[in-house]
Amino acid sequence: MSESSPLLEARNLYKTYRMGTVDVPVLRGSSIHMEPGEWVAILGASGSGKSTLLHLLGGLDTPDSGEIRFKGELISSHVRGARNRYRNRDVGFVFQFYHLLPELNVLENTLLPGLVGAGIRGDRKRARELLEAFGLDHRLTHRPRELSGGERQRVAIARALLNGPEILLADEPTGNLDAETGQEILDLLKREHEAGLGIMMVTHDRSIAALADRTVVLQQGQVVPDESPVSH
Amino acid sequence: MYQFLLTSRYLTSRIIPVLAVAAVALCVALVIVVVSVMTGFLDMVRDSGRTLMGDVVISYPVVGIPWYDDLIEEIEALPEAAAAAPLVDTIGVLRMPYPEGAGKEPKMVQIWGVDPGRFAKVTTYADTLMWPTIPEAARYYVARDRLYGPVAKSLDRQQKIAILRASGYEDTTSMSDGQVADLATALTQPEWIDHLRTVVLNSPDVIRKTLREDQLETIQSAVEAEIENDFDLEDNYREDGLTMRRNGQPGMVAGIHVSDANYRDSEGQYKIGRNGHWWLPRFQGALTTIPVDASGGTLEPETEVLPFLNEFSSGVFPVDESRVMLPIEVAQRLMHLDEAEIVDDLDPTKVVGVEPARATMILVRGQPGVEPLALRERVREAYRAFVTRVEEAHPDGPRPPREGINFGLNVLTWEEQNAAFIGPVEKERALMRTLFSIVYVVCAALVLAIFWAIVYEKTRDIGILRSIGASRPGIVWIFMLYGLVVGVVGAFFGLLLGWLVTSNVNGIHDMLAEPPEWLAWGLAVATAIMFFWTVIKLFGGRILPVVLGVMGTLVLGVFTTLIFLLDAQGGLVIWDPAVYYFTEVPNDIDVPEAIITMIGAVIFSLVGAAIPAARAADIDPVRALRYE
Ligand SMILES: Nc1ncnc2c1ncn2[C@@H]1O[C@H](COP(=O)(O)OP(=O)(O)OP(=O)(O)O)[C@@H](O)[C@H]1O
Ligand SMILES: [Mg+2]
Numbered sequence: 001m002s003e004s005s006p007l008l009e010a011r012n013l014y015k016t017y018r019m020g021t022v023d024v025p026v027l028r029g030s031s032i033h034m035e036p037g038e039w040v041a042i043l044g045a046s047g048s049g050k051s052t053l054l055h056l057l058g059g060l061d062t063p064d065s066g067e068i069r070f071k072g073e074l075i076s077s078h079v080r081g082a083r084n085r086y087r088n089r090d091v092g093f094v095f096q097f098y099h100l101l102p103e104l105n106v107l108e109n110t111l112l113p114g115l116v117g118a119g120i121r122g123d124r125k126r127a128r129e130l131l132e133a134f135g136l137d138h139r140l141t142h143r144p145r146e147l148s149g150g151e152r153q154r155v156a157i158a159r160a161l162l163n164g165p166e167i168l169l170a171d172e173p174t175g176n177l178d179a180e181t182g183q184e185i186l187d188l189l190k191r192e193h194e195a196g197l198g199i200m201m202v203t204h205d206r207s208i209a210a211l212a213d214r215t216v217v218l219q220q221g222q223v224v225p226d227e228s229p230v231s232h
Numbered sequence: 233m234y235q236f237l238l239t240s241r242y243l244t245s246r247i248i249p250v251l252a253v254a255a256v257a258l259c260v261a262l263v264i265v266v267v268s269v270m271t272g273f274l275d276m277v278r279d280s281g282r283t284l285m286g287d288v289v290i291s292y293p294v295v296g297i298p299w300y301d302d303l304i305e306e307i308e309a310l311p312e313a314a315a316a317a318p319l320v321d322t323i324g325v326l327r328m329p330y331p332e333g334a335g336k337e338p339k340m341v342q343i344w345g346v347d348p349g350r351f352a353k354v355t356t357y358a359d360t361l362m363w364p365t366i367p368e369a370a371r372y373y374v375a376r377d378r379l380y381g382p383v384a385k386s387l388d389r390q391q392k393i394a395i396l397r398a399s400g401y402e403d404t405t406s407m408s409d410g411q412v413a414d415l416a417t418a419l420t421q422p423e424w425i426d427h428l429r430t431v432v433l434n435s436p437d438v439i440r441k442t443l444r445e446d447q448l449e450t451i452q453s454a455v456e457a458e459i460e461n462d463f464d465l466e467d468n469y470r471e472d473g474l475t476m477r478r479n480g481q482p483g484m485v486a487g488i489h490v491s492d493a494n495y496r497d498s499e500g501q502y503k504i505g506r507n508g509h510w511w512l513p514r515f516q517g518a519l520t521t522i523p524v525d526a527s528g529g530t531l532e533p534e535t536e537v538l539p540f541l542n543e544f545s546s547g548v549f550p551v552d553e554s555r556v557m558l559p560i561e562v563a564q565r566l567m568h569l570d571e572a573e574i575v576d577d578l579d580p581t582k583v584v585g586v587e588p589a590r591a592t593m594i595l596v597r598g599q600p601g602v603e604p605l606a607l608r609e610r611v612r613e614a615y616r617a618f619v620t621r622v623e624e625a626h627p628d629g630p631r632p633p634r635e636g637i638n639f640g641l642n643v644l645t646w647e648e649q650n651a652a653f654i655g656p657v658e659k660e661r662a663l664m665r666t667l668f669s670i671v672y673v674v675c676a677a678l679v680l681a682i683f684w685a686i687v688y689e690k691t692r693d694i695g696i697l698r699s700i701g702a703s704r705p706g707i708v709w710i711f712m713l714y715g716l717v718v719g720v721v722g723a724f725f726g727l728l729l730g731w732l733v734t735s736n737v738n739g740i741h742d743m744l745a746e747p748p749e750w751l752a753w754g755l756a757v758a759t760a761i762m763f764f765w766t767v768i769k770l771f772g773g774r775i776l777p778v779v780l781g782v783m784g785t786l787v788l789g790v791f792t793t794l795i796f797l798l799d800a801q802g803g804l805v806i807w808d809p810a811v812y813y814f815t816e817v818p819n820d821i822d823v824p825e826a827i828i829t830m831i832g833a834v835i836f837s838l839v840g841a842a843i844p845a846a847r848a849a850d851i852d853p854v855r856a857l858r859y860e
Contacts, residue, residue, distance in 0.1 A: 051858070060699055061854045081703065088701025099696045099857060103241040113700040115234035159700070 005072050006033040007198060008057060008167060013066035015052055026052050027063070028221030036166065039199040041209035043226060044218035050202040051171050053218060057200060058091050058169045059083045088117045091167045092160025096175040098152040100144040100159075106131065107140040110158045117163055130158040134188065150181035157188065161197070168192070170201040174208065186211060234702070235710045239717055242686070249714070252682040253722045256833050259675040260726025261733060263668050263829045264821065268734045270661040271825060272818020277654055280548050281646030286317070286354040286597040287604045288611050289649060292633045292641045294524055296320065296569050296590030299632065302625075303594060303618040304350075312602045312610050315353035318591035320345035320563040322521060326486075326556060329515035330493055330505075333401075334418040341490060341556045343521065345563020348476045354597040357557075361473045362488055362502070362543040366465060369508030375465055377425055377514055379454035380432075383447045384424040391442050392416040392424075398438040399427040422514050469513055473542030482559045483541035484519070486512060487552035491543070496742070502545075512540040519556070523568040534566045547816055564589055588629065604645035612643050672836045679718065679840030683711060687844040687851075694848050695856025704849040711848055715841025719834035727830060730821065737817045744798070752795040759788040 015027040026049040034040045044050045055061040057068060059075050068076040075086055087093075092113075100109045110127040131137055134154040144152055153173060160168055170189070174182030190211060193199055201212065209215045215226040243249045281287070290297070297303060300318045307316040326341045352358045366374050387395065393412045397404050404412050419427070432439050432451055443451065472478045473485050488494055491512045493505030504511050516539040523531045538558060546552055564570035569590040576582040598607040612635075619632050633641040647654055687694075694707055733740065743751070766781030 052854075055854050058699070060857075084701045084703045086701075087699060093699045095857060099692065099699070101238075101693050101696060103245045104237070108237065112234060112697075115237065116697065116700055116702045116706065 005069075007036045007038075008068070008070050008200070009033040010053075010057060010068045011066055013053070013056060013063045013068070015049070015056065015061075015063050025221060027056075027066075029066070030218065030221060030223045031066075032057070032216060032223045034167070034198055034200060037193075037196050037198050038214065039193050039201070039212040041212035041215040042200065042202045042218055042223075043204070043206065043209050043215060044202075046204070048218045049221060050218050053223075054169050054171050054200065054202055058093055059086045060093075085117075088113055089163050090165050091169055092163070092165040094153070094156050094160050094168060094170040094173045096172040098144070098149070098156045098176075100152060100155055102144055105141045105143055106136060106147070106155050109144065109155055110162060113159060113162045123162065126164075127158070127162060130161060131155070134158055148181070149177050150184055153177065153185050154188065157185070157192075161192070167198045167200060170199060172202055172204065175204070182208075234697075235706070235713045238710050239714045242690075242714060243717060246686075248682055248686055248689075249718060252679055252718045252837075253725060255678040255682070256675055256719060256722025256837055257725035257729055259671045259678075260723050260829055260833045261729035263671055264727065264730030264826045265733050265737070266664055266668060267661075267825045267829070268730070268820065268822040269737065269818050270657075270664055271822040272820050274654075274657055274661060275820075276547070276818055277650070277657060278647075280546065281650070282597070283356045283360070284546055284548060284551060285646050285649075286315075286595040287602075288596040288598070288608045288643065288645050290594040290596070290611065290615060290641075290643050291321075291592065292638065293321065293592050294528070295526060295633070295640075296592040297594065297632050298588040298590050298630045299618075299622050299626070300589070300591040300594060302622060303615065303632075306614045306618045306621070307594070307596055307611060310610050310614055312598055312607050313614075314597045314599045315350065316594055316596045317350035317354040318347055318560060319351070319593040319595060320560055320567060320569055320590075321592045322563065322567050324519050324521035324556075324566065326490070327518040327520075328491065329420050329422070329512070329517060330491075330510060332423060334415055336418070337492075339490065339492075340554070341486075341519075342554045343519065343563055343566070344555055344557045345560040345566075346476075346557055347560050348474060351595070352474065354595045357544070358474060360544040360546050361470055361485070362545050363473070363513065364470045366467050366469065367504065367508065367511065369504055370511035370514065371465060371508075373422070373509055373511065373514060374467075376429065376458070377422055378465075379457055380425040380428050380451070381421065383443070383450050383454070384421060384428050386447060387424070387428075389413055389416075394438065394442045395427055395431050398435050398442075399430045400434075401427065420515055469542050472513075473544070476541060476557065476559045478539060478541055481539070482562050483539040484517065485542050485544055485557045486517075486540055487555045488543045488545040489549065489553040490556060494543075512543055515540055519558075519566065521566040523566065525568070531568060534568075536562060536566060538562070560591070561589075585628065604647065608643060608645050608648075615643060672832050675833055676836040676840035679715060679837045680843055683715065683841050683844035684847070686714075687711065687848045690848070691851055691856045694851050695853040698851075698853035699857060707849045707851075708845045711841050711845035712838060715837050715845070716834065718841070719837025722837065723830035723833045726833065727826060730826065734821055735819050737819050741817055747795045747798050752792065752799060755788060755792040755795060759785060759792050762788055 010033070011031050013027045013030045014025075017024040017026060030049075030053060032040070032042075032053070042050050042053065052061070056063050056076075059068075063076055066076070067074055070086065070090055075083065101112070104112070107124075107127055110131055111124060114123045114127070128137070128140070131140060134157065136151060136154055136158070139147060139151065139155075144155070147155065153176075157168075157173075168189070173189070174185050177185065186208065189199060189201075199212070201208075203209050209226070216223050217226050218224075290303075304316045304318060307313050320343075322343050322345075324341055324343050325338050328337045328339055330337060346357075348357075393409050393416065396412050396416055401415075404415070407415070428451075432455060439451065440448070472483065476482060476485060488502065491505075491510065493510035493512075495503055495505070516537055518535055518537045520533050520535045522533050525531055544552070544557070561570060569592075571589040572587040573583045574585040574587050576584050596607065596611055598604065616635070619634055622629075622632055635641060635643075642649075697707065697710075762781060762785045766778060766785055769777040769781050772778075
């Protein structure tokens with residue numbers, strides 16, 4: 001692995017969904033890359049394939065063709081066990097709808113990647129620290145349904161960060177929140193970014209994308225640099 | 233492992249897994265109860281052979297086997313045989329002590345004349361005796377019998393008439409003295425005691441005028457003892473029952489259901505009619521038989537009046553309902569099978585020989601570990617040896633019956649004698665086993681259906697788990713572990729339930745046979761409460777509580793109606809002792825069968841869980857996560 005190679009790099013991704021007999025091509029040769037600690041925003045119209053791209057980058061799905069490399073290693077052709085480990089350690093997902101397990105409390109939800117990964121007990125100390133840093137220390141034994149949307153999303157981010165990944169894959173993390181709460185989440189991401197976390201964030205919103213170091217647009221199945229004027 | 237965390241949370245925070253556990257538990261309990269009762273029934277059938285008859289029986293009905301003591305000697309010399317006992321088996325009419333007054337009920341009974349000592353060695357007779365001592369309910373009556381008994385016994389004709397008239401015995405006012413005296417002869421000793429006591433307490437003048445000085449003295453002390461309630465009731469009813477004698481005089485031991493005054497309450501306890509008054513050992517009964525001569529002609533009926541010494545309960549209903557046991561000599565006398573002198577036809581004073589006593593059955597018990605069939609063969613050999621020996625020793629005497637000539641002679645094991653009964657029961661159990669293995673499939677299908685629903689409901693959770701790195705085998709494990717826990721927990725609850733039902737099966741059965749009032753009214757009240765709850769919920773604006781309420785009301789209502797109907801019809805008797813032979817439903821868990829059932833339930837729960845688990849692993853995480 002050379003010094004200059006990007007942290008995460010996808011080349012020429014193709015992905016086609018099949019609806020009955022009709023093929024729906026979503027990605028048609030998309031390429032994207034991010035450097036360590038970089039914040040990349042992905043813009044695009046609804047249905048343009050942003051989520052699909054993010055799932056491929058996170059190893060949750062496989063492309064029809066093309067390759068994805070993490071630190072120079074080929075993710076897209078990884079054996080299954082290695083891809084599970086990649087999802088568990090190297091990346092963390094955050095979704096628009098939080099996606100917490102309703103039966104587990106806040107601490108257990110946060111701890112889950114630790115339990116899945118290796119530990120019988122998981123790293124409780126780190127989970128507590130994260131939740132404390134996110135202002136949730138008084139909510140540890142609450143169930144997700146007892147929390148507000150903003151609180152739920154903070155738990156989801158804590159969960160994504162538990163195993164100390166280098167990349168956070170966030171799919172419209174504020175899409176379901178009001179402006180004020182969304183801003184809190186973005187502030188939180190900004191703090192983590194400043195501490196060195198790489199973020200790949202999908203969004204509809206140009207003003208949110210403006211927080212990123214770099215913005216790309218997904219259109220016609222291809223990733224292109226954002227050409228519209230940026231307001232800083 | 234996150235699987236443990238998830239399994240425990242999924243189990244405790246949802247209703248569906250409780251349903252799965254309940255389904256498994258019910259299946260397990262069902263199989264355990266049914267198989268345990270069937271196995272218990274077969275065991276009881278087998279055991280009852282030993283309890284009642286020993287292992288091998290030689291029988292030659294009516295005429296009997298002469299010189300049977302020689303035969304017993306021959307048999308007891310066998311290394312395979314532990315003991316042998318002679319028996320005279322016949323039928324007769326027993327006049328019961330009830331009802332009060334004239335017109336006592338007669339009852340058809342089977343009479344077993346036994347040698348009590350030897351009989352107890354072959355069977356477990358001693359364990360079947362019902363009254364080791366006087367039952368609590370009867371103590372008062374027994375005490376009175378003892379206090380007033382001597383006077384009641386010493387009453388003469390005139391005194392009896394006076395006492396019957398003074399006791400307020402309903403019919404005597406319009407009767408002549410002669411008629412009253414006739415009635416007096418029909419009364420039992422305990423009844424006399426009742427009348428005497430009534431007169432002593434209510435008409436002291438009559439007593440003072442009627443009784444003699446010595447009788448008055450006895451009565452005086454009886455009354456004092458009764459007032460002080462100082463009942464000194466030493467008894468040896470057990471000893472009497474074992475020896476079939478009281479004070480040297482022979483008596484009877486009747487099956488517990490021979491007296492129709494005995495009954496079982498819903499707790500399975502024997503109760504004695506009229507609060508202990510009809511405790512049979514207080515009374516005596518008259519036994520009448522029709523003896524038969526050697527060629528089958530009937531002779532004059534014979535009657536013996538014998539005290540009841542005790543009662544026995546073998547648990548085999550047809551036996552307990554009809555059998556009366558007494559010393560063999562009495563039975564031999566009743567059937568003219570006792571030893572008699574043979575006199576010259578022309579000169580009845582000249583004794584020409586002895587007609588030996590006879591026994592219609594010889595019961596043989598084998599040594600522990602000896603196969604009944606092997607024992608039977610040895611007993612047959614011993615019987616042949618006995619015939620040869622007797623024919624040499626008594627060339628002119630009566631000959632014992634011989635195999636191949638006297639077809640009424642049988643040497644059979646107990647199982648052979650009852651083959652027609654045992655065979656079908658065994659087949660029935662095999663059939664039940666086969667049928668109930670279907671329950672396992674039902675169990676697996678239930679777990680499958682319930683887990684399918686759980687997996688469907690948990691699709692998103694599975695997607696989330698995959699997104700944080702859970703592998704497909706990891707997902708499979710969640711549901712297999714879940715299935716394992718459901719199976720194990722269900723199996724244990726099933727065992728518990730099965731054990732509870734099996735060990736209380738008699739109580740449950742008696743409750744069905746005679747539904748207690750509180751159950752019926754309790755259910756009625758519950759129905760009413762449910763109904764009003766439903767009516768209140770009707771205004772609540774939500775449909776589910778109303779639907780649940782209506783269903784609950786209907787179910788409770790149907791149960792209430794059923795119980796009241798049952799009550800009105802005199803109860804539901806599933807285990808009719810007359811059909812099933814035993815008065816008690818077997819209530820021991822068949823342990824090996826229960827363990828197999830539990831293991832089976834766990835395995836089939838896993839089988840049921842495997843398919844939904846595989847489906848869970850195949851869920852596409854991307855699809856699972858895509859929408860809220
Ligand atoms: N499993 C599937 N089968 C068929 N078509 C699919 C499937 N998943 C996604 N698609 C289609 O692929 C296209 C891209 O979907 P994707 O969710 O990646 O878009 P998106 O850019 O994230 O949209 P949005 O902004 O609305 O979230 C859409 O047209 C969608 O209908
Ligand atoms: Mg999307």
